Amino acid sequence: MSTRGRILTYAALVIGALITLFPYYWLSVMASNTTADIYAAPPKLVYGGQLFHNIGEVFSKIDFFGSLLNTMVVAVVTTLAVLFFDSLAAFTFAKYTFPGSKALFGILLATFVVPTQLAAIPQFSLMAHFGWVGSLKALIVPAAANAFGIFWMRQYAAGALPDELLEAARIDGCGFFRTYLNVALPVLRPALAFLGIFTFVNAWNDFLWPLVVLIDSHHITLQLALAQLNGLYVTDYSVVMAGTLVAVVPLVIVFLLGARHFIRNIASGALKG
């Protein structure tokens, strides 16, 4: 490529990236200014000194730490459960044939097409029946294993786990579960890292189902707290933005920690399917 072409490409990509990142910048600017500054014309485009004051307001108006804790519990427990159940099932589907294994995997794939909202109302009455409405169990248990993760990880395991390795483990006297634990899991580590971040992010950001099932409850998640904050304090926009900022930051950090790896996997996983 010519030097000029390279510079133009580079400039276009950087401008595109800056536009993409602008909402984050704007969020932090709004969170650090007063509401009057936000609504000023022309708007204040740089950081103000109100950030900690605004965050303090958030903490005094909603149970921020409570909802943060709830979200952490849901995201962490869901992720651990998904990693365990999905990898175990994926390992089994990838490396064992048993009566009905093909058909069961087919059924698993077929569940992809079942739209989640079709199940939402009966799920809600099911949760009411279990007495789980307003409880975090209602978020964790149904999400503890999923078809996507099993499918994705099966593709990975089929390629990453040579039969000889499993044969060697068998000769060494490893049973099925030991083989999974000592042989398969270490090999599946990269796939687990990806599925882990993916699950964590989704659990953290989930909105529709928590909105339905945690209705009128003291156990709300961060996303619901944000929506609530927005509903209650529309006049105090800088406080809403401070809350939003504090809710966004942990996830951005989690993402940045594993970004390279995560991005590589999301593409290869997508295209293998």
Next chain:
Amino acid sequence: MTAIPGVDAPPARPAPPSPSDAARRRRRWRHLPQYAAISPFFVLFAVFGLYPVLYSLYLALQRWDGVGPKKFVGLENFRYLLTDGQFWDSIGNTLLIWVMSTVPMTVLALLIALGLNSSIRFKGALRIAYFMPNVTSIVAMSLVFGSIFSGEFGILNWFLGLFGLGHVPWLADPWAIRSAIAIMIVWRWTGYNAIIFLTGLQALPTDVYEAARIDGAGPVQTFFRITLPLLRPVLLFSLVMSAIGGLQTFTESQVLLGDRGGPGAAGMTMVLYFYGTAFADNDFGYGAAIAWGIFVVVVLFAILNWRLVQRPDRGQVTTEEGGR
């Protein structure tokens, strides 16, 4: 078998019953660990997926507020659904928003992918920047965009004003509302698709390009004649994924505009209509019918997609394996 079939071959000996039975039982139990290993998903799906879906079919035939007794109404809900203007409007809105977001998103993502595929530095950082919106909370960013799009005080209108462009009522005019939602979807998904396309680009065979270069093809010609056809499976994947996601559009609308889809209900998507009917109005029976209506739309869309995948245009490079 050593016995030769012949005159005095002994009659087929019935297998001794007990060892064979034991063997069969052993064989049956042998796979128990495997069945146990895959069972959690199937149990959860049966309880929280299959059963609710079947039950929602039953619910769709009832009138029910979620608390009181159910009243059987037969196909009444479905009959009403077919004539429900709001439902049809919500399908229209969803499809409009899908088209308005998918077209610019795909073009932008392709351009970004081509840029990232060239020999430049800081690719890693750029990739992360473009991908970040995809993992950020939709609720949080809908609040931020709500401010950006604000008619009076929004920074977007201020910015447009710098260029003498008019004041767009982003959250009041039907088309502006749909554009605002589409912009949020574009913001969220362009980077994701760019990464997918980039991976597809990197998997393309280099010898085809070499041949094209020798034949004197320019960059534009190479792109339209070689890159795009070879990228077809990847593009189709992205299209299918955006259709699945686009038909489920909910959070952006709900946070930005509330349960009713804003002025003129222009932001009323199918799932938002479902949510509002079932969980805001507590009309569970009709909500279940809407859910089935959405399901039919999704299936029709899936069939359409499938047809698209199944019929490669003639004259194109065969690319079945291109994306692998």
